[in-house]
Amino acid sequence: MRIEPVVCKEAYLLVTLHDMNCPYVDLKYFPHVYYLDPHLAPLLYLRYRIDQEGLWEHIFTKIVRGEGDELVRELRSIEVYKWDEIKDMLSKVAIGLSSLHEKVREKFVSLSRKIFGFEKFFDEVYVVLGFYPRAEGFHGSTGFTKKLPAIAVFINDRMKAEEVLDVVYHEILHMLIRLNNVSELIGNRALEETLLDFICPDGYLSVALGLKKAVKTSPRHYQEFKELYDKLGPKIREYFENKRFEKISILKYLKGVCFE
Numbered sequence: 001m002r003i004e005p006v007v008c009k010e011a012y013l014l015v016t017l018h019d020m021n022c023p024y025v026d027l028k029y030f031p032h033v034y035y036l037d038p039h040l041a042p043l044l045y046l047r048y049r050i051d052q053e054g055l056w057e058h059i060f061t062k063i064v065r066g067e068g069d070e071l072v073r074e075l076r077s078i079e080v081y082k083w084d085e086i087k088d089m090l091s092k093v094a095i096g097l098s099s100l101h102e103k104v105r106e107k108f109v110s111l112s113r114k115i116f117g118f119e120k121f122f123d124e125v126y127v128v129l130g131f132y133p134r135a136e137g138f139h140g141s142t143g144f145t146k147k148l149p150a151i152a153v154f155i156n157d158r159m160k161a162e163e164v165l166d167v168v169y170h171e172i173l174h175m176l177i178r179l180n181n182v183s184e185l186i187g188n189r190a191l192e193e194t195l196l197d198f199i200c201p202d203g204y205l206s207v208a209l210g211l212k213k214a215v216k217t218s219p220r221h222y223q224e225f226k227e228l229y230d231k232l233g234p235k236i237r238e239y240f241e242n243k244r245f246e247k248i249s250i251l252k253y254l255k256g257v258c259f260e
């Protein structure tokens, strides 16, 4: 399972526009008054068109294949402030990310197979790199494609390759859960995010892969799924600390104990 970093203005713009739907993005409900801003209006109108016609995957596929398309040209015409600098920065991060993934990918595949019982893996996953201006609180996202394996991460050069790859793996695990049709998790976002929070980023898998030194004690979605965290936390800890994944998948392990 290779990763293919994508450093490309059109792809970055596309995933940024799609990300306005992401529940962790503050601007999920973008005030419509911004449409009156002459700089934002072309971008927001483009989003409206892509969304209305359901063209997210279509456009992304055109971009990565280098094929011409009217909406791709429209995306290209939008100016991204300091894009040349950002592109250089993202390209450097891409190199570090790819070489780190090469070092840990076999272990990632083998451990995630044991933990989730995955049978299928992708040959290649596109990782769109977008710029994020802050040093902390960066995120990744999926969902702009259904068929083509692709995720996005919003980053900058102040982040270490280990941190970025940890978030990339979180998003890839979401996609592997769909690919393998893990029925206990499909449609149960609370359980899926709770489990993944203990696994990566900053989780037991992150530590096992050498991406982090310690498991973070205050996971990302704790406030949202507090009750589930408190219920599952001790069992999940026990599962990893005693290397139970060598014998049983985490869902089988938790079944009957923590959920039906």
Ligand SMILES: [Zn+2]
Pocket: 170, 174, 193, 196
């Ligand atoms: Zn997630």
